[in-house]
Amino acid sequence: MSSTKVIYALYNDDDVLMDAVKQTRKAHHHIEEVFTPFPVHGLDKAMGLAPTRLAICAFIYGCIGISVATWMMWNIMINDWPQDIGGKPSFSYLQNMPAFVPVMFEMTVFFAAHLMVITFYMRSRLWPFKKAENPDVRTTDDHFLMEVSVSGDEEAMIAFFKNTGAVEVKVIEKH
Known part of the structure; x- marks a missing residue:
């Protein structure tokens, strides 16, 4: 050595x-x-x-989050188990879109934040129980x-x- x-x-x-x-x-x-x-x-x-490229990762993770949210809401609320909630039609995703916007926003932030933390720790090589340098x-x-x-x-x-x-x-x- x-x-x-x-x-x-x-x-x-x-x-x-x-x-x-x-x-x-x-x-x-x-x-x-x-x-x-x-x-x-x-x-x-x-x-x-x-310069750091973490902002690019944040954008990609946000796109993944909004995609998962869109797929999840379409699959749950339109395709798999449509329900009549408040008289809203349940056969079209676009007609229900205003009700889905808060969920899409929260899932975008959730995915971006959590995956950014994981990416930062992996990129910085900060593993659990790592000895301080x-x-x-x-x-x-x-x-x-x-x-x-x-x-x-x-x-x-x-x-x-x-x-x-x-x-x-x-x-x-x-x-």
Whole structure:
């Protein structure tokens, strides 16, 4: 099993972190991950991450939800067991459509929301009982950690990250 060295640069301000990420990218160092106690607006763009495609998944899941709702209501209320409810005709789906709109909306939201959560967990590899990968517990409270692969002169990289405003810089052997 090969091991590589990474630098953990710890910051105590999100604005300093954003500047450090931009400087690190400009210096062509590879940022493995950034750990933050709260979402930092614009960090994904500063890191150069590709835009998320979760919105496309949400649209597809919503389409699946409205399709299931439409099929379910037609099958239950028109085809399988038509009933006279409030004098409404039960032989046509289109004539009953206004009564079905709330169910179609709720099923669209239900499918989109639940399948999005499942997709997010699978994409993020967040399985039940998974061991936490957080390298420093302070990142859950008030600090920000940038994990960068060591390439080239290790001492020069440590000095670089101290100059970016890091309050602590550590070199770790990662397996």
